[in-house]
Amino acid sequence: MKTIKYLLAAALFSASALAQSGYSTTTASLASVCYNNGSVQASWINTNPTSPTLPNLNGAPFAQSVPSAIDSSGNFTLRLADVNVVVPNSPNLSYWKITACAKGGSQPACYSANVPATGSTFNASSYFSGATSACTGGSTYFPGTPTVTVTGAPSGAGQVPTSTGTATATWQASSGGFTAGGDLSGSSTSQQVKGINGVPLCTGYTPTNGLVVEYVTTSSPNPCYQPGGLAPPLQITSYPAAVSDGGTAFAAALTRYTDNQPQAGSVNAGTSARGYLAFNAAASLPQYAEQTVELPPFWTGTTLYLDFYSAATTGNVTWEVESACVAANQVVGSPTWSSPVTVTTSVSGTTGGAVTTAAITIASNGVNGCPSSSATLPSAMSYRVFRSASDTAAGNANLTAAVVVIGRSQ
Incomplete structure (x- = not known):
């Protein structure tokens, strides 16, 4: 079985x-x-x-x-x-x-x-x-x-x-499903923005805090990083050189030393409270008028315009301006003045006609003790004006006002 x-x-x-x-x-x-x-x-x-x-x-x-x-x-x-x-x-x-x-x-x-x-x-x-x-x-x-x-x-x-x-x-x-082009450069896994709507960005610039990309027509290429984006409005102030009070003239925003003073005068005591400081032609020694202004945080520079008139109708007036920023612990009243910056302006063809000089850059960041653009505290800057002894206008040049323009980044 x-x-x-x-x-x-x-x-x-x-x-x-x-x-x-x-x-x-x-x-x-x-x-x-x-x-x-x-x-x-x-x-x-x-x-x-x-x-x-x-x-x-x-x-x-x-x-x-x-x-x-x-x-x-x-x-x-x-x-x-x-x-x-x-x-x-x-x-x-x-x-x-x-x-x-x-x-x-x-x-x-x-x-x-x-x-x-x-x-x-x-x-x-x-x-x-x-x-x-x-x-x-x-x-x-x-x-x-x-x-x-x-x-x-x-x-x-x-x-x-x-x-x-x-x-x-x-x-x-x-290529990973993506090819960089147009305003982008790089690979399918890593890209960089190289422009905005076909306008190339600047290169070789490392941004810091507070900077933004801004289009500025004076820069090439554009756009580039700028401090704080659109700069704040300029601070523009007109300071009278002198005033007339009841027919008596006094120095105003710009003040004088004890020696070689530009004399104060009234423009028209009966109809105007405006005054002037008279700077003589071919003065043997400089006649100074000085002012001190405050520079704001993030200051970027100061320019100056001078308003004046003259009885002369031909020739030109050359103004010279020295500046000094007041550093910490510096002895008050003993600034270190910069080399003078000059501006030459033709007088008006009309007797007593008002004239304004071109812009005078009198201070910039990091020069002659002035602060950098990143300074966060206000500081003081002094400047003084005098007339060159070698200009060609006859008679006095009567300074009526100084227009101070201060820039800042934020």
Whole structure:
């Protein structure tokens, strides 16, 4: 009885082994990236003209349609009946038709090959050497409407379809999906703004706190960093040189020393309270008139205009201005004056006609003890005016006012 059982078990084992050995593990690698993550289908094609009966494998039917997937690298694996084991199949005219299709789209590109899968393993890659040409043109490789036609074939790994129109595309090298251009420079992962609406930014400048990008027509290139953006309005103040009170003239905003004083006078005591300081022509020693003004925090410079008139109607008056910023711990009343800045102005062609000089830059940041533009505390600046002994206008030049213009960055 035991002998019969052993024989039966052996028979069953032999039949099972025979069935397993009738299959061929069929693989292939597709060269074209358009098949990556696509699909594959194997169909049994029976071309035996003498045996139209249903083929079988080891005496049993087998699956004649085998689907599978293509992985992200273009590889697929199918378990197919060995064409040399299937019966009837003499003289081995039947085969497997394997169709690989690209992923996506309603009409994917497909390529079919007739494969005689045999043996325990079978590499069918050579049968799909023409799959590259099947991927060129006529099909979309991504879903959506309208259908986009991709022309050409990818020349290497990493290429992606790139739009050339509303319904056309070609294979192009991927740059991460982004190419810097226009007002941007850099790569797909790191960009810098190089301009605004096509106007290039200045380069080689490191911004600090409080600076903003500002367009200034005098700068090139533009825009560039400026202190605090739009500068605050200039502080413009007109200081009278002298005043007339009841017919008596007094020095006003500009005051004088004990020696060589420019004399104070009334412009018209009966109709005006304006006064003047008279600076003589060709004075043997300078006649000084001095004023001290406060410089605000973030000061950027001071300019000066002088208003005067003369009885002369020809010639010019040359004014000279010295300045000094008062430093901390400096002895009061003993400033270190700068070299004089001069401005030459023609007198009016009308007797007593008012004249204003051109702008005179009398102090700037970091010069002669003056503060930097980043100073956060106010400071004092003194200046003094005198007339050059070598100008050409005859008679007195009567100074009526000094207009002080102070700039600041914020």
